[in-house]
Amino acid sequence: MPEDQQLVKEILDGSQAAMEVLTRKYYKAIFAYVYRKVGNRETAYDLTQEIFIKVFQRIQSYSNKGKFSSWLYSIAVNHCRDYWRSSDFKQISKQAALNEAFVCEQNNVPYIFERKEVREQVKTAVDSLPDFQREVVILKYFHHFKIKEIADVTDSNVSTVKSRLHQGLGKLAKLLKRGVEDENQKTTPYI
Amino acid sequence: MRTRKLHHTYDTENDNQIEELELEIGTFLDEYDVEYPTEEEIMLTIHAIRPHVPVKENKWNTAIKGMASIIKQAYEEMFYVSPLFWTANGLLFLIALTGVFVMDGNPYTMMMVLAPIPTITGLIEVLKSRNSGMAELEMSFKYSFQELILSKMLVVGGFNLVINLLVTISFGMLNQEILVSKLLLYWMTPFTVFTALSLLFVGRYRGIYSITGGVVLWLTSSVFLSQTTVVERIESMPAEIYLLVIAAAALTVLFQAIHIYKRGVSFETNH
Amino acid sequence: MKLTIKQVTKTFKEKKALDAIDLELTTGVYGILGANGSGKTTLMRILASVMKPTSGQVLLDGQDIMAMSHEYRNLIGYLPQHVGLYKNFTAEKFLKYIAALKGLPKEETDEKVDEVLELVGLSEARRKKVGEFSGGMKRRVGIAQALLNDPKILIVDEPTAGLDPKERIRFRNLLSKISSNRIVVLSTHIVSDIEFIAKEVLILKEGQLIKKETPQRLLKGIEDKVWTLVIDENEIPRYQSQYKVGNIARVDDRFQLRILSDDQPDHDAIQDHPNLEDLYLYYFDEEETA
Numbered sequence A: 001m002p003e004d005q006q007l008v009k010e011i012l013d014g015s016q017a018a019m020e021v022l023t024r025k026y027y028k029a030i031f032a033y034v035y036r037k038v039g040n041r042e043t044a045y046d047l048t049q050e051i052f053i054k055v056f057q058r059i060q061s062y063s064n065k066g067k068f069s070s071w072l073y074s075i076a077v078n079h080c081r082d083y084w085r086s087s088d089f090k091q092i093s094k095q096a097a098l099n100e101a102f103v104c105e106q107n108n109v110p111y112i113f114e115r116k117e118v119r120e121q122v123k124t125a126v127d128s129l130p131d132f133q134r135e136v137v138i139l140k141y142f143h144h145f146k147i148k149e150i151a152d153v154t155d156s157n158v159s160t161v162k163s164r165l166h167q168g169l170g171k172l173a174k175l176l177k178r179g180v181e182d183e184n185q186k187t188t189p190y191i
Numbered sequence B: 001m002r003t004r005k006l007h008h009t010y011d012t013e014n015d016n017q018i019e020e021l022e023l024e025i026g027t028f029l030d031e032y033d034v035e036y037p038t039e040e041e042i043m044l045t046i047h048a049i050r051p052h053v054p055v056k057e058n059k060w061n062t063a064i065k066g067m068a069s070i071i072k073q074a075y076e077e078m079f080y081v082s083p084l085f086w087t088a089n090g091l092l093f094l095i096a097l098t099g100v101f102v103m104d105g106n107p108y109t110m111m112m113v114l115a116p117i118p119t120i121t122g123l124i125e126v127l128k129s130r131n132s133g134m135a136e137l138e139m140s141f142k143y144s145f146q147e148l149i150l151s152k153m154l155v156v157g158g159f160n161l162v163i164n165l166l167v168t169i170s171f172g173m174l175n176q177e178i179l180v181s182k183l184l185l186y187w188m189t190p191f192t193v194f195t196a197l198s199l200l201f202v203g204r205y206r207g208i209y210s211i212t213g214g215v216v217l218w219l220t221s222s223v224f225l226s227q228t229t230v231v232e233r234i235e236s237m238p239a240e241i242y243l244l245v246i247a248a249a250a251l252t253v254l255f256q257a258i259h260i261y262k263r264g265v266s267f268e269t270n271h
Numbered sequence C: 001m002k003l004t005i006k007q008v009t010k011t012f013k014e015k016k017a018l019d020a021i022d023l024e025l026t027t028g029v030y031g032i033l034g035a036n037g038s039g040k041t042t043l044m045r046i047l048a049s050v051m052k053p054t055s056g057q058v059l060l061d062g063q064d065i066m067a068m069s070h071e072y073r074n075l076i077g078y079l080p081q082h083v084g085l086y087k088n089f090t091a092e093k094f095l096k097y098i099a100a101l102k103g104l105p106k107e108e109t110d111e112k113v114d115e116v117l118e119l120v121g122l123s124e125a126r127r128k129k130v131g132e133f134s135g136g137m138k139r140r141v142g143i144a145q146a147l148l149n150d151p152k153i154l155i156v157d158e159p160t161a162g163l164d165p166k167e168r169i170r171f172r173n174l175l176s177k178i179s180s181n182r183i184v185v186l187s188t189h190i191v192s193d194i195e196f197i198a199k200e201v202l203i204l205k206e207g208q209l210i211k212k213e214t215p216q217r218l219l220k221g222i223e224d225k226v227w228t229l230v231i232d233e234n235e236i237p238r239y240q241s242q243y244k245v246g247n248i249a250r251v252d253d254r255f256q257l258r259i260l261s262d263d264q265p266d267h268d269a270i271q272d273h274p275n276l277e278d279l280y281l282y283y284f285d286e287e288e289t290a
Helices: A002-012 A016-038 A041-057 A068-085 A088-106 A110-128 A131-142 A147-153 A158-190 B002-008 B012-029 B039-052 B059-078 B083-101 B107-114 B117-126 B135-139 B145-174 B180-204 B208-226 B228-236 B239-263 C040-047 C091-101 C106-119 C135-147 C165-178 C215-221 C233-242 C276-283
Strands: C003-012 C015-025 C028-033 C055-060 C076-079 C153-157 C183-188 C200-205 C208-213 C226-231 C244-251 C254-260
Touching (some): A016 A068, A016 A131, A016 B039, A041 B039, A068 A147, A110 A158, A131 A147, A131 B012, A147 A158, A158 B012, B059 B145, B059 C091, B083 B107, B083 B117, B083 B145, B107 B145, B107 B180, B107 B228, B117 B145, B117 B180, B135 B145, B145 B180, B145 B239, B180 B208, B180 B239, C003 C040, C015 C040, C015 C208, C028 C040, C040 C183, C091 C106, C091 C135, C106 C135, C106 C165, C135 C153, C135 C165, C200 C276, C208 C215, C215 C276, C226 C233, C244 C276, C254 C276
Parallel strands (some): C028 C183, C028 C200, C153 C183
Antiparallel strands (some): C003 C015, C003 C055, C200 C208
């Protein structure tokens, strides 16, 4: 994308405005990726900020060869992986679970409840996927990446991505459909 | 479980299955919306990024930084230049002084002939790493190879400059008839020209050739200078021409140094 | 820490020295096996960032090493195959000089030089001129300089070439001592150098990576292909022309041949356990192993 390259050029010349434009352009996409990857809003916010800081620290080493967005996503993917491995992950995730439980109780309005339940189910299912599978599923489904792009961004190859994708989606389908069947079973007595 | 068994065959069937699975669970996945940060939160992030935006590269600053690191390295290099270099060149200038004072030679031509010698012999030091097979190793160091070459050249050139100045001063003090300005012109010209040539050589040719080339060039010019007619003609040249040559040579030195610093010295052999 | 080699190709004029190499290296010792001209040295030079690949790139944790420049060179220790040392320098002075070139802070230099000299067993000889050292000692100086900056990636090209067996063993022990927490890439054409210390063996042939396995797995691959056979002297040439023949040992007045073959070369031939020498012979031609 020539537009991104132009912005990068201006950023290299020290333009704060160009940085803001570029950040805003990708902020939501990156946030969405991180959010679905870590499954927690606060953590996703912090990680997204760290990712963008990393991006601008390394902007000099971004070579114009590839697409800027691919480069950006690969930093995001790696940063999330690092976070996953880091020690503070476990602590935070415990705390987050507590917070979320609290939030859930507060939002206990019957109307949203039903939708929210499906959402929570999906979220739990996605969270249960192994790291590498979750990555590719999110990039493919929510970010509409092509297989080749996913391979580039996750530093692997096309066949690996396909197999991860296949396994991940298969697992999700099993989890989610079983969830629905459970629901159906619950409701059968009324029919 | 069927799908799992199949994951080893990466063909169109697999692609289709991926698509089918996506369609199948799409309605579920679509429910997984994102709780995006508020505008204020995004703004906070942008503020947090600000300090990490590269500062507009100040050409002067980088140039000064580059110079500083070369000078620092040059200082280090001084301790590792072989003692032979110092003593040989020191001796040479003692000979020059004796030639002028004891044997009553022409101090101007003497200076002109001797001025570039330390630079030429210094090339041996500069190219030492190539001749002893250290170049490849030195390229892998934090200080880049080009920085090393330039800092070595700086040591050699600096030493040359100092020694020439010393001789000029001693001539000036011991012999009242000598025109210091003329003397300066007479050694500055060959000195700058030879330094420029050395840098051109260092950037292009390998090893011992450049030293041989330098010595040959110097010898030919010296023979020329020993001819009285040539000396007379040189002496009759106006100072402006000398200044012009010095300026041109100095510019070459500058550009060549920048060139080496930026582009490096090629190392693309295969053996 | 992960070093990724992505589609690295290097061409010299017409010749392809490296052909689309893909590799991933993590902490541990990697032994690169290959004959002369297999592209070993070219790969090492590219890893050491002294040579640029014609195409492809090398990434350290996702960052291009060429773009990292100083930052990358600060992380590596490199010992080229043919390294000259400044002959008139003493070992100590030489290392101090290299420390300066590597940008080590002055106050750390003395301590670090002592440390590496101790590690390579040259403390006694520190004031001797490098020019007077034996081949083995020079190699050790080479390793010492590579270790000065405590590199996270250590690249040593043919470190045991020209060393006598005693020095080779010593060198091997030294390598295994320093290999923790680093990526060590070691090239050699002497198999026993890496048999016990390598996490994985990479076999390069004509610029291509043909194997990347643990030594054990590699040996398993040729498990049923090593035979020994006792024959008369006049039969030797026949076997040599038909099979890949390794070691030849005299047994009384006859000769025992070590033969690599997919099928039993003779009904008297007995199967034997493979070693890495056999492996090398299996992948490379006989004359290359000399």
